[in-house]
Amino acid sequence: MPFYHGFGLLAVAMGCFYLGHRLVCAPQPSPARFAELTKKYRPLILHLVPPLLNFLTQSPLVSAEHLASVSNVIVTGAPVHPAVAKAFTEKASQKIAFQEALGMTEILCLTLTPLLQQKLGSCGKLFPNMEARVEDLETREPLGPHRPGELVVRGPPLFSHYHKNPEATAAAFTPDGWFRTGDVVCYDEDGFLSVVDRFKELIKVKAFQVSPSELEDLILQVEEVLDVGVVGVPDDRSGELPRAFVVLKENVTDPQILGQISNKINSHMKENAAPYKQLAAGIFYVETLPKNRTGKLLRRELRDMAVKT
Secondary structure, three states: OOOOOOOHHHHHHHHHHOOOOOOOOOOOOOOOHHHHHHHHOOEEEEEEEEHHHHHHHOOOOOOOOOOOOEEEEEEOOOOHHHHHHHHHHHHOOOOOOOOOOEEOOEEEEEEEOOOOOOOOOOOEEOOOEEEEEOOOOOOOEOOOOOOOEEEEEEEEOOOOOOOOOOOHHHHHHHOOOOOOEEEEEEEOOOEEEEEEEEEHEEEEEEOOOOHHHHHHHHHOOOOOOOEHHHHHHHHOOEEEEEEEEEEEEEOOOOOHHHHHHOOOOOOHHHHHOOOOOOOOOOOHHHHHHHOOOOOOEEEHHHHHHHHHH
16 A cells, blocks of 8 residues: 555554554565565565455465465455455465455545454445445435445544635535545445445446446456456447456457457346446457556546547
8 A cells, every 4th residue: 555645654654653563565566576575574464455456366476375474454545346355365275354444535544344344345334433324326315225325424534625625625515514425335234335436437328327346346257357447438329338448367369269258248247237237338358457556447547448449
């Protein structure tokens, strides 16, 4: 986790200083360098961003021996696909506590998976003294469990305003003082939150709102797929249609084999998703996906790619 992020600086760096823990850093880390340091220093805790988690899960450079000392993993910066989290925990020979955190600059850390209550695919429960509610995206009415809506929060760590930007400040808060996170989430009866998507990233197919992350989770279940990003592309009849950009585990250039993989993906989607969630704008194969340093998919760049393809 980069130290220019609040969690990296305050929770990781300052937390280690406070507790007297050794903190091993890898400036400009490569996957091979990270594997080397993991074996050399035998860490108890790994603080990761999703790209490094993907590497540890998929790379033959990392074996169960590299992970033998690890007792828990904390992933921040972007949501983790449940399929990736499951694959990582299965790669290690011992039981590892897998934790995710949800945070943002305006409030630092909002949720964390409890050590003794693992739930893959969830970003955990609210920190003490934090309050949250989930609002309907249109009516703004509070929603119950398992119903996706925008997460609004309040609590002691919440920022007061954007510097010299009263318009942005006014837009960020509800009339009764809750902060609009822009995250679409749902929660279960036990209080675990799961990020569905960013409000601005939902694909509008006719009258339906489609979560790209939901489609990505399904596509990642196909064996040949290493990574995927889904965006909406403009369509005269439907408004937008989903398009998938897929990174394969192996370099494949044969059009016939790519066609077979596309058929496999489309069949899997038809079996597990509603008709309006199908990849009607097509599947495109790429070598890499545009992401920032914490592993968040840069959907704006992906949409630009979609316009050009």
